[in-house]
Every structure is written in C-alpha cells, then in structure tokens.
Amino acid sequence: MTRIYDEDLKYGFSTRGIHAGQRPDPTTGAIMPPIVQTSTFVQEALGVNKGYEYARGTNPTRQALERNVATLEGGRHGFAFSSGMGCTDSIMKLLKGGDHVICGENVYGGTYRLFDKILQHFGLSFTFVDTRDAQRIADAVTPKTRMVLVETPTNPLMRITDLKAAAEVAHKAGALLIVDNTFATPVFQRPIESGADIVYHSTTKYLNGHSDMIGGIAVLTDDDLAARLQFIVNAAGAIPGPFDSWLALRGTKTLALRMRQHDANGREIAAWLAKRVGDDRVFYAGLPSHPQHALAKKQMSGFGGMISVEMQTKEKAGELLKRVRVFSLAESLGGVESLISHPASMTHASVEPARRAALGVTDGLVRLSVGVEDVGDLLGDLESAFAGLT
Numbered sequence: 001m002t003r004i005y006d007e008d009l010k011y012g013f014s015t016r017g018i019h020a021g022q023r024p025d026p027t028t029g030a031i032m033p034p035i036v037q038t039s040t041f042v043q044e045a046l047g048v049n050k051g052y053e054y055a056r057g058t059n060p061t062r063q064a065l066e067r068n069v070a071t072l073e074g075g076r077h078g079f080a081f082s083s084g085m086g087c088t089d090s091i092m093k094l095l096k097g098g099d100h101v102i103c104g105e106n107v108y109g110g111t112y113r114l115f116d117k118i119l120q121h122f123g124l125s126f127t128f129v130d131t132r133d134a135q136r137i138a139d140a141v142t143p144k145t146r147m148v149l150v151e152t153p154t155n156p157l158m159r160i161t162d163l164k165a166a167a168e169v170a171h172k173a174g175a176l177l178i179v180d181n182t183f184a185t186p187v188f189q190r191p192i193e194s195g196a197d198i199v200y201h202s203t204t205k206y207l208n209g210h211s212d213m214i215g216g217i218a219v220l221t222d223d224d225l226a227a228r229l230q231f232i233v234n235a236a237g238a239i240p241g242p243f244d245s246w247l248a249l250r251g252t253k254t255l256a257l258r259m260r261q262h263d264a265n266g267r268e269i270a271a272w273l274a275k276r277v278g279d280d281r282v283f284y285a286g287l288p289s290h291p292q293h294a295l296a297k298k299q300m301s302g303f304g305g306m307i308s309v310e311m312q313t314k315e316k317a318g319e320l321l322k323r324v325r326v327f328s329l330a331e332s333l334g335g336v337e338s339l340i341s342h343p344a345s346m347t348h349a350s351v352e353p354a355r356r357a358a359l360g361v362t363d364g365l366v367r368l369s370v371g372v373e374d375v376g377d378l379l380g381d382l383e384s385a386f387a388g389l390t
C-alpha cells in the first residue's frame, strides 16, 4: 500500500509537484526516479525482501507517482491504474451486489457506459441525477446507497456540483463521496478538503499533460479503505506499467505551471467567444455569466482550459472544426496542444441520442481543450475560422 512520505507535506504545491514521492536513487544518485522495468524482485531469503515482491502488487516507479499525486490532492494513499476507466472500475469493486450508487447524470460518457452496460449486470444499481442540486442527491438516497459519484465541472457543459453539500448528503446517508477531478486538477480544486472520500483522475489528461500515455489514479485518506483498494489493485490487476507511471510523474512536475497557462489562455478565449457569439452560448465556469460562477469561484481557484461553445447546427460545428489550423480535431483533453472536438459524435457517441439531448449535448456543441500555445495564435486561429463561417 503506497502511503505518502509525511515529510513531503511541509512543502508548497509546486515544490511537492516536483519532488514529492521521489528520492535520489540510492544506488546511483540519479535525480530522476528510475523506470523499474521488472516483473519480480529477488528475495534474500524466504520472507525477506526490500518491500517489493511481484510488480502487480507494487512497483517503485508506480509508487513514486502514487505518493506524488496523493500529496497534491491532500490525501494519504495513492493508487495508479492503467487508465481512468480501469481506475473507476476498480473503485466500484469496493461495492457488492445489491449496493446502490447515485451518479451525476453528466459524468464522462465512458463512466456512464461502464455503469449502464456492464456493472448493473453485476447487481449494482445506479440512479443518475442532476448533482447541481444537492437536494436531488438527497432525494435519490435509498437504504442501499453506498456511493455518490460526481464530476465537477462536467464534460462538456461545465456544470458545477457543490462538493461540500454533496459530501454532507453522502455522509448522512452512510455513503462515500467519490469525485472525478480530471477537469479541475488539484491545482484548482481539492475535493478531499471538501469532504470527498476518494478523488480520482484520468492521468491521461492534465496530470500527464503531454498526450503520450493512458492512465488513472485514485487518492484517499482512510487507511482501511486504502487497504481494501490495495487488495483490489493486486487481485484485479488494472495497473499501469512503469514507463507510463514515469511519464505521468514527469507530467506532474510541471502541472502547476501548465495549469496557470491553460487557465490564462482559457479565460481569454472564453471571453472572446462570449463577445463573438453571446454569453449564453459559451460554457466556461470562469465567465461571470456562467449560472454557477459564484459557486465555481468559491470551490475552485482557477478554471483551466476547457470551454464549450454552441454553434447551433451540426453543419456550423463541422465547418468550424474544418477551418481551424492551430487547434487539432481530436478526442481527449488536457495536453499542452489545443484540441477541438464534437462531443455528440465523439466523446458522447456512446450515449443514446435521446439521453444526449436531455443532457444538453446538442449536435451544434463544440468543445475546446485550450492548450498552452501563445494565446494570440489561438485567438487568431479562431478569428479566421469564425470569419469564414457561412
């Protein structure tokens, strides 16, 4: 079980991002943690080892990442996974048949698909609610409710859930609050400080930040819950390899720096879009016109680079996607490069059309993952793309 080094906690966020969980390699002095590419570890005698046996259970490179992100989120234990979905799936294995989960209706499409198409056939039941209103969560509680799972801001409509209120409702029901913090990152939002029991990420996105690996990570505080999750990690085995762990760890060293730039660029581009097409067609929690801007400002210290814009028709959306040159048309988000996508046919393609419509994911919606390029180049790209729209 990977527990943080307590002494790392005395440092500030950026310092922890660079150093926490890592110590110079004792055999060579290498400042970067080695990629320990091995399946097993030689034992000195029966039952005598250096804390490592078989790498499904623990691996030093993976542990460095786990300790690092655990300190960033303000938790005590970290568990890295082979993908964000592998992480969610392993967290759900804390439950047993008959248990009930309340889930935000606007969560990542893959999370909804995992619950709706797979896990409900294992005897788990799910109620999907609009978690913007904590009362709706409270109304969905049953005697079997064991988890409340929320994502905030949501993808792609940037809806905000009040984490403190959600934690209160969950705990009153005897349930755990699980928070997907992929969009905000610990730079801007720390759910554990608001009462979350488990916070998790697709490290594929901002934590890694360079679009060159797939991974997930969960962070928690409670020792017993951590022991149960460690058992699942070892028993079910959805672990990342050492190289991917190392890439994610390299990413977190610049997380604070990158997020500052994503945020600065995001604010400028959201403001430009709002002026171009009108406040009501731009979804960004940092805009004063966002209906939950006050709550977002209270629980987040920045808003990052995720913006959605309503282009009103699929044709207009398609034209915009075709006309940009600096933004690349691709799924995913959170990398240094700017991406543009069409949620209805890309990230939310697995959600049935009627449900998509009910969620507000229209055919005209376009999502931007604003990168860290020069903002003038991004604005210029959008300006010329919009100017040519028919």
Ligand SMILES: *Cc1c(COP(=O)(O)O)cnc(C)c1O
Binding pocket: 083, 084, 085, 086, 108, 110, 111, 151, 155, 180, 182, 183, 201, 202, 203, 204, 205, 214, 215, 216
């Ligand atoms: C991408 C994503 C996931 C899934 O993560 P993978 O690494 O792609 O498996 C989960 N939640 C959110 C918010 C995401 O953006």
